[in-house]
Amino acid sequence: MPSPRRGAPRPRRLSRLGVRAGLVAALIAAALLFVPNLLGLGTVTGFAQLAALRAATVLAALLAAAGATALGAALLRRRRQLRWASALLAGGVGLAVFAAAVGAAVAARGMGRTGATGAVARERLVVVDANVLLSNRSYGSVIAAARRAGADAIALQEAHRGQLERELAAVGLGAEFALSAPTGQDPDAPDTILAVRRGLHPRAVEGPLPTAAAGFATDAGTLFSIHTAAPVERAPVQRAWARTVRAAVGLCAAGTIVAGDFNASVDSAVLRERNGCADAGTRLRMGGLGSWPADLPAALGARIDHQLYDGRAFAAVSGELFDIAGSDHRGLAIVYDRRG
Numbered sequence: 001m002p003s004p005r006r007g008a009p010r011p012r013r014l015s016r017l018g019v020r021a022g023l024v025a026a027l028i029a030a031a032l033l034f035v036p037n038l039l040g041l042g043t044v045t046g047f048a049q050l051a052a053l054r055a056a057t058v059l060a061a062l063l064a065a066a067g068a069t070a071l072g073a074a075l076l077r078r079r080r081q082l083r084w085a086s087a088l089l090a091g092g093v094g095l096a097v098f099a100a101a102v103g104a105a106v107a108a109r110g111m112g113r114t115g116a117t118g119a120v121a122r123e124r125l126v127v128v129d130a131n132v133l134l135s136n137r138s139y140g141s142v143i144a145a146a147r148r149a150g151a152d153a154i155a156l157q158e159a160h161r162g163q164l165e166r167e168l169a170a171v172g173l174g175a176e177f178a179l180s181a182p183t184g185q186d187p188d189a190p191d192t193i194l195a196v197r198r199g200l201h202p203r204a205v206e207g208p209l210p211t212a213a214a215g216f217a218t219d220a221g222t223l224f225s226i227h228t229a230a231p232v233e234r235a236p237v238q239r240a241w242a243r244t245v246r247a248a249v250g251l252c253a254a255g256t257i258v259a260g261d262f263n264a265s266v267d268s269a270v271l272r273e274r275n276g277c278a279d280a281g282t283r284l285r286m287g288g289l290g291s292w293p294a295d296l297p298a299a300l301g302a303r304i305d306h307q308l309y310d311g312r313a314f315a316a317v318s319g320e321l322f323d324i325a326g327s328d329h330r331g332l333a334i335v336y337d338r339r340g
Contacts, residue, residue, distance in 0.1 A: 018086025025087070026094030033057055034102045042269020043242045048231045052265040052302035054106055055290065059300065061099035068092035109266075110285030111299060116318035117284065123338035125220045125314065127307060129155035129259035130324050130331030131227070131292075134190045139167050141325045147171065149320070149333040154195040155225030155259040157212075161191060168195070178202045180214035180225070192260065194225040210247035220338055221313055224251050226260040245270040252277035252308045257336070259307040261329065266303070280307040280316040280334045289321055291330040298330070307334050314338060 031039060034057070036047035050057050072088030075081040128151040130142045139159070146154050154177070156164065161179065168174045177195040181204075184191060194214040196202040202216035205224075209215060215224040228244040245264045252258045252275045264271040266279055266287065281287035281303065290301015298321070309316065314336040322331050 014089065015083040015086040018083035019090040021083075022087035022090030022092075023094045026091045026098065029061075029091075029095055030098035030102075033061055034098065037269040037272065043238050045231070045233070045236055045238055048238045048241065048268065051268045052263075052304055053300075054102070054265060054267050054302075055288070056296075056300045056302075058099050058103040058106065061095055062103075065092045065096035065099060068095070106288050109282050109287035111288045112286050113289065113298075113321045114319065115281070115284030115286035117316070119315065119317050119337065121315075121317045121335055121337035124150070125153075125257075125336040125338050126151045126333065127153045127155065127223065127257055127259050127336065128331065128333045129157075129225065129261075129305065129307060131157040131261040131305065131327060131329040132159050132324060133327040133329070134158045136324075136326040137163070138326055139164060141323060141327075142331055143167055143171055143173075145320070145322045145331060145333050147173075149335065151333065152197045152200060152220070153216075153218075153223050153257075153259075154193075155214075155223075156193045156195070157225065157227040157261045158190045159193050161187060161193060164193060164195065178216070180216060183209070183212055183214055192225050192227045194223060196223060210244065210251070212244075213248065213251065215251070221255040221257060221310075222253075224248075224256070224258045224260075226251065226258055226262070228261065228263045230263045242270045249273070249275050249277075249308065252310065254310055255313040257307060257309045257314065259332070259334075261304060262306050263304050266306075271306075274308055276310070277308040278311045278316070280309060280319060280336075281321070281332065283316045284319045284334075286319055286321060291321065291332070293328045294323065294330055295328065305329055305332055307332055309336065312339065 041047040068088045069092030072085045075085035126149045128146045180194040192212045192214050196216045200218040202218050205215040212227040226248040229240045231238040231241040289298040291305035317335045319334040
């Protein structure tokens, strides 16, 4: 066997200590980025927002992992930087593996604008929900989606009552729908509104409702339109956000559908426990796309608009995530089968 030439560079061995340190750092970073709930940080400012922006966080983590790996490869040529090089290489690869696994889990929820189970809705109930945005002066996109789907209920947030009445009347639906009572003192202020077809005999829900929630008891079940507080408190913990999301989830009980802007994703600490109810978007494999902000690609957005339903009374059969002209949200139209 020929002996190696003098002066030939020997392959560098990675530092075991550096590799271990890099893997530990990757594990800690992944835990903070992707499972802060397990660390009791789910409602802490920063982590509460990251949970909703799961796809964007995955992309950022993959870019950081690529940067760490590239830097580690460059440092590997320097003998005195072997430990740092080993740590960066191991940490970059480890973080990339964690991020890829989380990204695959998000994609598994479904990345389509439409979804269907293939089942037939024998007793149809169609619910459309949309945050139309305070300054929006046309609800045409939502009305069109409602007409296309044959909506029985329309759940709106940040909507003007008079404008909704005029636009329903303009397409001949003004007499078809009953509107919920104002949730605040000023009937002209933007509000959370639920419009239900009169054929379902909508009637007032008994008992007090959470702030920014509207509801009707109907022949098909109890329906709610909700809008929770956003996690924007200037405080270490987002208490108001957590309280209002839990209150909205608490509305979902037997024979109930709760639709609207939850300001939380299914990864958020306060929406992981859904009171035994299912998330329609996830069930229809269209839950991986974001509903906010609308100017961001849906694959990178936050899915904070949901329809939660009692799976014993309803089955989500098909759905659509649609654009809303003039709004920073996307809307949801879900077809349910009433199980009686």
